[in-house]
Amino acid sequence: MTGVGATVMHKVIVIGLDGLEPKIVEAMLKAGELPNLARLRAQGGYCRIQTTYPAQTPVAWSTFATGVNPGGHGIFDFLSRDPQRYLPLLSLSRYEQKNAFVPPKVVNQRRGTPIWELLTQAGLPSTVLRCPCTYPPEQLQGRMLAGVGVPDLRGGLGTSTFYTSAQGVKAENSEKVLPVEIRAGGAITTQLLGPRQPKGGDFTVELCLQLDLPGQRLLLRADGRPEPLEIKVGQWSDWLKVKFKVGLFQTVKGMVRFYLHRLAPTFEFYASPVNFDPAAPLFPISQPPEYAAEIEARLGSFYTQGMAEDHDGLINGRFDESAYLAQCQLVLQERARLMAYELDRFSQGLFFCLFDTPDRLQHMFWRFGEPDHPANGKGAPPELRATIGEHYRRLDGIVGQALSYADDRTLVIVLSDHGMNSFQRGLNLNTWLYDHGFLALKNGARPGEADNDDFFRHVDWDRTRAYALGLGGLYLNLCSREANGIVPPDEAGAVKANLVKGLTGLRDPQRGQVAVTSVLSREQLYTGPYLGEAPDLLVNFSPGYRVSWGTPLGGVPAGLFEDNVKKWGGDHVIDPALVPGVLFMNCPFKAAGASLPDMAPTILAALGVPPGPAMEGEDLRL
């Protein structure tokens, strides 16, 4: 087939591969390891595509969907802040509750006009699977299953539970730890933690575990389930559906998957975050609302949580790399099944399916490609180095499957939102602000002391001119915007100029490298109705650097730079110019300057629909 050219298509198939890194793709193409992507490149073309500022999944896919820069859709970071309380908030959606008498409603914070809305207006259907920032799904002609942003049953992006017979195990990030007692005969009675109770505590479901040491397995019983669930050592269980009685009249349904790490000498057992039940989600996750139940009925239970991969279980050491990899494969397989199920009946309009696992896998396995990575303390098993490449080959197979659904009136696009890079060193941005007099602490508190780890706990707002929150954002403590703002509007420019001057080119003294490539103001980066919600400045990092772990939620740790010793050793929140994504299309296109806002006009034009009035890019097809 030759390039399809700038003609009107009847189908557009977009396969999103989150975080696919051009350097790896290009090397593997060269080595002939990605035959389907190579075929696509031959049919049309390939290029690196400029990502958004910042290079983050929800920001980039929102720009993909709406064809506008973040100033036009309002997603600037995973995190935003409440200027009245100086608190970090999840930026993707918010819960609105008018008063105590009505239930909360979830509101998608991604604004702008997405492709599928324009297609719906033009009478064309869309199938949109797992696009970030589609929670709750909007009405459209076609079907939608929400992606990144869908929480677990406790309302966060994922809180897991670790059950152990060991004493004194402390809960790490995003988890609960429940000590268990093994009774004679190997029986354990414990609880699955469900939604929080309004006045404290958790709603729970009782779990009865029967350990079978010789069989290297356990049998799990939960009320309402006639047959026990068998869970083998070193394996992920099937889904367990659970019902939490959350009130006199209300039950909330969820589902959970377990991983049995070991039975002895200490019992170590992991429960995934409790996902919404597709048949009875706590808040809508699909459009039409019953669509999620249909998928489950046809294809089996699936992860409904937006970030399905249990990276915190690996970071916290609750299971090992092979378990994490196995879980990523489960996610990948169910997504591939869903893709095929929908492509089987897809005949017109837009098809979009996002595969998140390359991003989540690379975050956790990147370090194995770097012998000097601080997280590789005990030396990395060499076989793990091959994991990322192996994953890319699997994705190439999925692309091949998608290509089989394309005819000569189908535009096929394979796209990543950003690339991936190394994360070896973190910069404590708030500590830098403290060191340079932009941020003050109360009562003689010092960085790194006591509970200075988040929520700006000891920040003296009456003496603070700037603070860092999120993955690289800086905010001025501006009069009449922040609750205790002290920077008058007419001095804002000078404060910003000082921050830019002080941070640009900042060096990591230990490594002698430039850590910060640039600091850009929101006016330089964004235009549009939501500009006012953006951080005042965005700090861009060199490869290998990022904001430190303590920075995003408002911590002021000790020291300026720190080694990243977490297994989350790869990241992409660096200078966006240095982490472009990949773009393949089955038609010739203008590769030079290709940027994410070009995708919406390209897709719309391919389907004969004019771009939305705010859209900034252009139809890339030649």
Next chain:
Amino acid sequence: MKILVIGLDCAAPEILLGDERLTHIRRLMEIGCYGRLESVIPPITVPAWMCLTTSQDPGSLGVYGFRNRSDYSYDGLTIVNAKAIQELAIWDQLAREGKKSILIGVPPSYPPRKVNGLCVGCFMTPNPATVTFTHPPELQAEIGRLLGDYPVDVKGFRTNDKAWLKEQIFAMSRKQFQLVKHLLQTREWDYFHFVDIGLDRVQHGFWQYHDPQHVLYEPGNPYQSVVSDYYLHLDQQVGEILELLTDETIVLVVSDHGAQRLDGGFCVNEWLVREGLLVLNEYPTAVTPFNQLDINWEKTKAWSEGGYYARIFLNVKDREPNGVVDQADYEPFRDELKARLEATVDERGQPLGTLVFKPEEIYRTVRNIAPDLIVHFGGLYWRSIGGVGYGAIHTRENDTGPDGCNHAQYGGFILAAINLPLQAEIRGLRLLDIAPTLLELAGYDVPGSMQGKSLIAGLALDALPASGLTAAEEEILRERLSGLGYIA
């Protein structure tokens, strides 16, 4: 705290608290307390709503039903109006403390009550097109601009034209709720009380289609879902109202009495004739209303007014014009009559379970002219028929038109407020307990005239949410962000 009362006239607790499809009601039950609510005797719209708002029993109000004896003549009863009840109500206590009330359709409210705030007349308003039914009168024009004709009732609701009736009742209720939502949003208020009369009308008109135990019930009939559809409509309206509130509101959804199937009519005067206590000069050849009967008062010892319940009057010497019962015989005779009424049976000779009350035994005081006995035939599964000429004691007819249900002694309530320290089903609450409960919860003084007991007496109120970030909120915030991966 502000107080919002959503009155659902005649709401049956079995449905109100039992139908899980009523999601907004369920949510209120979930966050507050709820239960059956024992009404007054008689459990009738007038005086029940006034008993609720004044916390005084019917005897203390001197109002024993819509119609009351104004003297000891035989000239029948006169219809009560709003002016007849002037006892201190919730809104009067609020007015004393400088607070504003809005009353919409709280019976009796014709002529409209001159409250500190607004009042819109109830279903007893003669004709909203020709009389002033609002206080202040200017409000009437605003209602006209907003809604056109404002219906206070469905005239002639005891009809066999059920399709018409259904449409009329729903349309009336929608308009009334539209007014409620309009005033909730455009006026300042501290006490807001609306009574939906449509539910009472729907249940009287359609209960026989709804309740499989009703003698006239036919499975698969076309009006089977009208009653439950109306509850769904109310739930929807309640949901829309809840959206308009602030946290500083006490919400009460309440009925003045319940509803239950009507097994038939007990012809009480027919029975008195047979017992030799009511003597006619001539037994009528056709069914004849009581006030058109040719009665021999010189030989009559007792007569009755019909309705949902019976009011028995004794013809007492020196009290009634032609009284025959000696004052000295009054009590023995009344006891005997009470016993005979309690022994009444159905067509098959089975005891009816009739309840008979002496006013002075059930009321704290007995003002104006009370009936000598108040009778609930068959525990109100039977209506009281006042006419004579049926040739039988029991009838499936109704002398005032078709009727599917009677009132039940227990209504229902749901009370929700952020400072309410009770989250549970409550047993034993009585209609008169409502006013002191609302006043105490909202922080007002409870007038000494109120007879009920506050549900929250002696309980510490829950604290209102504190401002500032609590440790629990911090944890919730942290958990909401957890699992993100990019953060520590």
